[in-house]
Amino acid sequence: MSERVLSRRELNRALLARQLLLERVSLSIPRALERLGGIQNQYAPNAYIRLWSCLEGLRREQLTRALERRTVVQGTLMRTTIHTVSAGEYWRYLAGLRQAARDWQLRVDRETPPAMRRRAKALRKALADGAKPARELGGLLSPHVPLWVELVRVPPSGTWDKRRADLYALAEQWIGPCDAGEDEGLEHVIRSYLRGFGPASLEDVSSWAGVPVKRLEAPASRVRLRRFRDEQGRDLFDLPRAPLPPADALAPVRFLPWWDAVLLVHARRAGVLPEEYRPIVFATKNPPSVPTFLVDGRVAGAWRYENGRIELEPYERLSRTVVQDVRAVGRRLAAFMSDGGSASRRRERAAVRHRRARRRGRAR
Numbered sequence: 001m002s003e004r005v006l007s008r009r010e011l012n013r014a015l016l017a018r019q020l021l022l023e024r025v026s027l028s029i030p031r032a033l034e035r036l037g038g039i040q041n042q043y044a045p046n047a048y049i050r051l052w053s054c055l056e057g058l059r060r061e062q063l064t065r066a067l068e069r070r071t072v073v074q075g076t077l078m079r080t081t082i083h084t085v086s087a088g089e090y091w092r093y094l095a096g097l098r099q100a101a102r103d104w105q106l107r108v109d110r111e112t113p114p115a116m117r118r119r120a121k122a123l124r125k126a127l128a129d130g131a132k133p134a135r136e137l138g139g140l141l142s143p144h145v146p147l148w149v150e151l152v153r154v155p156p157s158g159t160w161d162k163r164r165a166d167l168y169a170l171a172e173q174w175i176g177p178c179d180a181g182e183d184e185g186l187e188h189v190i191r192s193y194l195r196g197f198g199p200a201s202l203e204d205v206s207s208w209a210g211v212p213v214k215r216l217e218a219p220a221s222r223v224r225l226r227r228f229r230d231e232q233g234r235d236l237f238d239l240p241r242a243p244l245p246p247a248d249a250l251a252p253v254r255f256l257p258w259w260d261a262v263l264l265v266h267a268r269r270a271g272v273l274p275e276e277y278r279p280i281v282f283a284t285k286n287p288p289s290v291p292t293f294l295v296d297g298r299v300a301g302a303w304r305y306e307n308g309r310i311e312l313e314p315y316e317r318l319s320r321t322v323v324q325d326v327r328a329v330g331r332r333l334a335a336f337m338s339d340g341g342s343a344s345r346r347r348e349r350a351a352v353r354h355r356r357a358r359r360r361g362r363a364r
Contacts, residue, residue, distance in 0.1 A: 003227045003228050003229045003235075004228050004229070005228070005229050005230070005231060006199060006228050006229070006230055006231075006236065006244075007231060007247055008230070008231060008269070008270070008271050009247040009271075009297075010244065010245075010246075010247045011199065011230065011269050011270045011271075012251075012270045012271050012272060012297045012298070013244075013245040013246070013247060013249045013251065013297065014198065014199060014242075014243060014244050014245065014270070015197055015262060015267060015270040015272065016245075016251055016262075016270075016272070016297050017243045017245050017249070018035065018036075018195065018196050018197060018198065018242070018243060019036055019054070019196060019197070019261075019262055020032065020035060020036065020053075020054035020055070021053065021054065021251070021254045021262070021294070021297075022245065022249060022250075022251060022252070023252075024053075024054060024055060024056045025054065025055060025056065026055070026056045027055060029051060029055070029062060029063055029066045029071070029072055030066065030071045030072055030086035030087070030088065031086070032051060032054055032055055033072065033084065033085055033086045033089075034085075034086050034088075034089055034192075034195075035195065035196060036050075036054070036196050036261075037192045037193055037195065037196030037197060037208075037261065038077065038078070038083040038084060038085040038089075038093070038192075039051070039083060039084045039085075039261070040078070040081055040082070040083055040259045040260070040261055041074060041082050041083055041084040041158070042081060042082050042258075042259065043163065043257075043258055043259075043288070044158045044159055044160060044162075044163040044165075045160060045163065045257065045337075046084075046257040046258055046259065046260075047063060047084040047257075048060055048063055048160050049255065049256075049257040049291070049333070049336075049337075050256065050257050050260065051063060052333065052336050053254050053255055053256065058336075059340055060160050060336070060340035061340060063159075063160075064155065064156075064159045064160060064161070067155040067158070067159060068155050070087055070174060070175055071086065071087050071088075072084060072085070072086055072087060073085060073086075073087050073090050073152045073171070073174065073175055074152060074153045074158050074165075075090060075094070075146070075150065075151060075152045075153070075171060076146040076147070076151070077090075077093050077094065077097060078093070078097065078208060078209050078210060079208070079209070079210040080101050080104075080105075080146075080147065080210060082153070082158075082165065087175045089188070089192070090152075090171065090175060091171075091175075091178045091179055091180045091185075092180045092184060092185050092188040092189075093185065093188065093189065093192070094150060094171075094178070094180075094185065095178065095180040095181055095182050095184060095185030095188075096180075096182060096184075096185025096186040096187075096188055096189040096209070096211070097185070097189065097209060097210065097211060098147070098182075098185075099182060099215075100209075100210060100211040100212060100215055101147050101210060102147050102148070104210070105144045105147050109144060116144065116145070116147075116148045117148060119140060119142065119145055119148070120145060120148035120149040122140055123137065123140040123141070123145055123149050123151075124149055124170065126140060127151075127168065127169060127170045127173070128170075130169065130173070131154045131167055131168060131169035131174075132167070132168065132169075133157075133166050133167050133168075134165075134166045134167075134168065135166070137168065141168070149170070150170065150171035150172065150178075151168045151169065151170065151171060152168070152169055152170075152171045152174050152175070153165045153166075153167060153168055154167045154168065154169045154174065155167075160340070183219060186211070186215065186216060186219035187219045187222060187223055189205065189209050189211065189216075189219075190202075190205055190216060190219060190220055190223055191223060191239065193205045193208055193209065194225075194237065194238055194239045194242065195239060195242065196261075197261070197262075197266070197267055198236075198237070198238040198239060198242055199228045199236040199237060199238035199242075199244075200236055200237065200238075200266075200269070201234060201235060201236055201237065202216050202217065202220060202237070204266045204267070204269070205266075207264075207265055207266035208261070208264070208266040208267075220237070224239075224240060225237045225238060225239065225240075226238050226239075226240055230269060234269075236269075251294070251296050251297035252325075252329075253293060253294065253295055253322075253325045253326050253329045254293065254294045254329075255291065255292075255293045255294075255303060255310075255329060255330065255333050256291060256292050256293070256294065257291050258288055258289050258290070258291050259288075259289050260292070263281060263282075263289075263292070263299065271298060272294065272297065272298055272299065273292075273298070273299050274298055274299060277299055277315050280302075280315065281299065281302070290302040290304075291303055291304070293312070293326055293329075293330075295318065295322055295325075295326065299315070300314060300315060300316055300318060300322075300326075301313050301314035301315045301316070301318075301326075302315070303330065305333075305334065305337050308334060308338050309330075309334055310327075310330035310331070310333055310334045312326060312327070312330065
């Protein structure tokens, strides 16, 4: 049988659904991160803003508390960048990614494996009695050391209130020892990518994870997959029963943080970031990228938070109705950024009390 051909708009809606951008949901933060494939998080507010766009009634303290309770962790994972993931998935990601990252590092760095292992051993010794700030670790904390000794950044470091990543601990001390091997880890990487971004090719998985395609082929053969094609005839793979909304599914206005994964090249097939805007969002003169907003499932402009307000920079002409929608969502985001969602929570509690009082009055 010939494979079903998926249009770009169908791929767009599939990605948005899996990234929880079609409809906000009620999920625990660890479960949401598992659905998303983690959140790239060099800048601590990223995860807060991204989860706000996905989850009903999120308050900032909920993510901070999850980090403090160690159900969520921040560490060097996909493409050797900081990601926020559930603690339950951390070691499986790491097991699948570690060797490819080390191979890459040895190709580009002059430091030899024995030298890196000595540095890693010294760092382990320095952290043996618990987390320490970066200033106490000095030269031991070189950019590539996390490839040889597994570190997590520890709250309050990397939270909304203390954004700098300057407090580190050994992952095995913070969340327990590694319980996964490379084969299991690679299969997990493939499943996680398809769950969060599919349907996709192995090349897309490779680009997102930083693992060569050749290393993914054997584990992919062990994962039960279904096949599709895109409009260019490229093979796409997916998990059975994964969401495939119709092309005309409504895509509401959504705000994205910096470096959001749906805009990176591995997800190019879905057209969330129009190619004419890519040089603007990821300008070489602006390495942090820019936060963006989506209209009908595609980037329509950038935003910034200033003086308690969301300021918009549209990249195209927007109708008056769309501008009103974007501004309305922007006001809710501004409230979240200024008070952490506490005011919204207070309004919800007040509404519940009011409804209960009315029911008691009718009962009398």
